[in-house]
Amino acid sequence: MINIILLGPPGAGKGTQARKLVEERGMIQLSTGDMLRAAMGSGSEMGKKVADVMSRGELVTDEIVIGLIEEQIKTAGGNGFIFDGFPRTLPQADALGQLLARNGASLNAVIEMRVDDAALVRRITGRFTCGNCGEVYHDETKPTKVEGTCDECGSHDLKRRADDNAESLKTRLMEYYKKTSPLIGYYYAQGDLFGVDGLAEIDEVARQMAEILDQQA
Ligand code: AMP
Numbered sequence: 754m755i756n757i758i759l760l761g762p763p764g765a766g767k768g769t770q771a772r773k774l775v776e777e778r779g780m781i782q783l784s785t786g787d788m789l790r791a792a793m794g795s796g797s798e799m800g801k802k803v804a805d806v807m808s809r810g811e812l813v814t815d816e817i818v819i820g821l822i823e824e825q826i827k828t829a830g831g832n833g834f835i836f837d838g839f840p841r842t843l844p845q846a847d848a849l850g851q852l853l854a855r856n857g858a859s860l861n862a863v864i865e866m867r868v869d870d871a872a873l874v875r876r877i878t879g880r881f882t883c884g885n886c887g888e889v890y891h892d893e894t895k896p897t898k899v900e901g902t903c904d905e906c907g908s909h910d911l912k913r914r915a916d917d918n919a920e921s922l923k924t925r926l927m928e929y930y931k932k933t934s935p936l937i938g939y940y941y942a943q944g945d946l947f948g949v950d951g952l953a954e955i956d957e958v959a960r961q962m963a964e965i966l967d968q969q970a
Contacts (some may be wrong), residue, residue, distance in 0.1 A: 761866030764873035779832040810924030837937040863940040866951035884910035
């Protein structure tokens with residue numbers, strides 16, 4: 754069982770690669786962003802609490818996301834976890850290490866997806882996803898074959914995220930550089946850090962990731 758973290762700024766391709774790993778390796782994707790959006794969609798108290806913070810592009814509290822991850826680690830079984838968008842702060846990284854240890858597990862690799870900011874603006878502002886199956890599209894680089902219809906599942910429920918706009922992206926990038934990028938040093942020091950070229954084609958990034966994962970097996 755391999756447990757990995759995908760680390761990188763918004764738009765680096767974490768979700769896209771995580772979905773491939775789920776399909777190809779039967780791993781479990783734990784995306785705190787998806788969990789928070791689901792909480793908002795369900796209208797729960799927690800969902801209401803985080804909605805404004807998320808739409809501005811700021812981070813929600815460590816306590817909330819650590820709670821979400823803890824629940825999942827305890828209950829989900831499978832072929833290893835892909836932490837996607839978690840941890841995003843040093844206290845979250847410490848908490849994850851402790852949670853895994855308590856469950857008799859550990860981290861195998863932290864994969865940093867390296868990209869440059871100009872590419873992120875283009876990627877994020879053109880992004881939309883299928884609300885039914887989660888497939889990710891882009892206006893220019895990956896449009897649906899038939900307008901308004903998901904290629905994978907045929908759903909017409911195509912959505913844009915409230916925080917995928919230039920203004921919120923600016924805040925999300927600031928949050929990333931201030932609070933999340935210190936994790937690169939943290940995991941480098943633990944000897945767990947690997948890097949891939951996040952600007953390469955989706956399949957090439959997947960190939961580079963596979964190489965790293967196969968070294969861990
Ligand atoms: P994502 O889908 O990973 O881009 O996350 C979307 C938004 O959810 C972020 O901009 C934050 O507001 C919130 N969020 C997701 N994961 C975390 C986390 N680990 N820590 C704090 N906030 C998070």
